[in-house]
Amino acid sequence: MAFAVPSLAAxxxxxxxxxxxxxxxxxxxxxxxxxxxLDDQQVKQFAQKMIDDHGAANAKLESVAADQKLKVPTQLDAKHKTDLEKLQSAKAPVDESYVEMQRTAHADAVKLFESYANDGDNAALKTFAKDTVPSLKAHQQMVEDIASKMAAGLSSTSSTTPAVNTTDTPNTGGLVPGANSFTEDQARSRIQDAGFSDVSDLKKDDQGIWRGQAMKNGKSTAVGLDYQGNIVASTN
Incomplete structure (x- = not known):
């Protein structure tokens, strides 16, 4: 299955x-x-994240472009439309094809946005590009990690956060070591979105896992977040 490869400079x-x-x-x-x-739960989670994150980025781009009196395409070009139709018509599961497409797409997007952030001719768009690069790089790291796991014959079958246990030691069995692209603020936000409050003392250990303290249901909790976004907690 072939996918579009856009020009990398504007x-x-x-x-x-x-x-x-x-x-x-x-x-x-x-x-x-x-x-x-999609069969693999991690790939499904990644796809949903692309919908959410790129949807927000698209809206921001439309706003900036409107302020600069620039037109925003409302449809895909012919090449991307053809590629989308190929993906839509492919028989399930499409995990490998989708992941490979995302690897290429994000490598190209990072180059496009970095190039414009450095050499663009419009200040507002340069700022938008610069602000968006970290998110694109985080996506790129996620999909590369997924591709590595798939190549090794591993899969993620659970979309749920591991249950909070009642021991004094974090349940590290639910956390996956690996290069973690979440910033401290992103890690804190994700933990808060999972129902925790007062997240503090976040530090990334040598396994790439963010660890800290938080509150949930009125109890102090040790909490960990891995590069996949999995969260594990243990009640103190």
Whole structure:
């Protein structure tokens, strides 16, 4: 299955908007199209994250472009549309094809955004590109980690957060060591989104796992977050 490989540099502000908007729309629509055809739970979670994160980035790009009096494409170009149709018509499961597509797409997106952040001709768009690069790199790290696991014959079958236990030692069995691209703020936000409050003392250990303290149900809790976004806690 072949996928579009966009040019990695933008010649102008409008060119950057065109390429970034089409790429972002393709990310959302391609991820939406595979959700029901994925077997691996981690890949499903990644696809949903692409829908959420790129959806937000697309909205931000539209806002910045409107302020700069630039037009935002409302549809995919012919090449991306053809690729999307191939993905939509492929028989399930499509995990490997989707992951490989995401590896290429994010490598290209990082180059496009970094290039414009450094050499772009529009200050507002340069700021947008610079602010978006960390998220794109985080996505890139996630999909590379997924690809490595798939190549090793591993899979993730659970989408649930491991249960909170009542021992004095964190249940590290539910956390997966690996290069963690979450920043401290992102880790704190993800832990809070899982129902914890007063997240503090976050530090990333030598296994790439963020560890800290938090409150849940009125109890102090040791909490850990791995590179996949899994959260494990133990009541103190």
């Amino acid at each position: 010649d102008s502000a409008q060119d950057f908007v065109d390429k970034a908007a089409v790429g972002g729309r393709f990310e959302v629509e391609s991820s939406q199209s595979v959700l029901s055809k």
